[in-house]
Amino acid sequence: MGKSRKIVIVGCGEVGSTFAFTVLLKGLVNELILIDKNRKKALGDVLDLNHGLMLTQPVNIKAGGFEDCKDADIIVIAAGAAQMPGETRIDLMNRNVAIFREIIGEINKHNQSGILLVATNPVDILTQVALKLSGWKRGHVIGSGTLLDTSRFRYLIGDTLKVDPRSVHGLIIGEHGDSEVPLWSSLTVAGINVASNDPGSQFYLSPEQKDRIFHNTKNAAYQIIENKGATNYAIALALARICESILEDQKSILPVSCYLENYLGVSDVCLGVPAIIGKDGIEQIVSLPLSDTERELFQRSAGKLKELLTSIGF
Known part of the structure; x- marks a missing residue:
């Protein structure tokens, strides 16, 4: 070592x-x-x-x-x-x-x-x-940000499409919670963009499937807590993945909670966004191409958290 x-x-x-x-x-x-x-x-x-x-x-x-x-x-x-x-x-x-x-x-x-x-x-x-x-x-x-949410998201997409979730590339950003944002516009499977609305596409997801996947992603913790009282396994793996990237200086890009300053119109709040993680922690925040709807939802997520921070004096 x-x-x-x-x-x-x-x-x-x-x-x-x-x-x-x-x-x-x-x-x-x-x-x-x-x-x-x-x-x-x-x-x-x-x-x-x-x-x-x-x-x-x-x-x-x-x-x-x-x-x-x-x-x-x-x-x-x-x-x-x-x-x-x-x-x-x-x-x-x-x-x-x-x-x-x-x-x-x-x-x-x-x-x-x-x-x-x-x-x-x-x-x-x-x-x-x-x-x-x-x-x-x-x-x-x-x-830990939205790394766990992203893992849940990719698992549910892989399960729906019957492919390995490691072959799914997509992100959840924003709050780790109710206002999180799924980035459907940049979701790919084996390099194929899933944003296509063509039902003939090999990896087509219907609007109903997308709604179900996101609903189950966002509400996963509630489902788990209802059944066993707490979430622990997947978040432990997410934390270990972040630590591994730091300790090994891997420069992995992971969606973690970072302090944002003029990022997609958002400042002075910590939110889950992709960042290069290495021996110095967050070494660079990665800018994303978002659809207009995704950008609006992300900014709304930031606004919600800033209100909460104000309410507790931060």
Whole structure:
């Protein structure tokens, strides 16, 4: 693996613990630190993970404190409050902002040069909160963005067309949430543009199929939570993919939550857009050719999030 690599995970809930397991399976690091306010949970996860080390690449895994953020390449924040019955989204955001103030204050005491990767929802809002609270370089604060949505989108398209989702090339951009935007105009399968309305096209998608695919993409989390209480596997894979691109300096183009300035008419907000991800985090944001409708929906998504940010003082 070469030089030492270190990931710190803050929050050992469903997402944090599954991500830790994914990092172990992929052999991404030499050192993996788990931090949780419930230290017993972190210790239990560490013990369980260490019991598999005979079967994986060597990794130093331990339960730690914020002092262990020192020299970390990537610090992943998966901690946050869950929404309570009757609680508004604004109330939830305010609680998570308070949690982030504490977490980021502690991180900043020990590390201001790594990459901060935010997984906690609402991820775009909290990515911007993390950026402003930390004072880190813009490219060093990344949200998981719409990478998970894009993976769901491609899976559903592949399932509909009966092709490998890795042969589907299309994006979801904007908010990781209800106002996300599917980019049908640039969707391709094996280089064939799917925007064609020709029913004779090999990879034709009817308007009804498109509506169903997008509906199931946007509402996937609700479906999963209704069935098992939380989402964890696919988001863990998405976080691991981002970390892999950073640690390996792969320059992969991934739709992550980035701070935008004059991007398709949008400024001063973090949203999911494609970006080149390498050792310096977000190294370049990729401009996209959008249809007029897609651009309007993207700008509307940005407007919605800016209103929410204003409501919580950001």
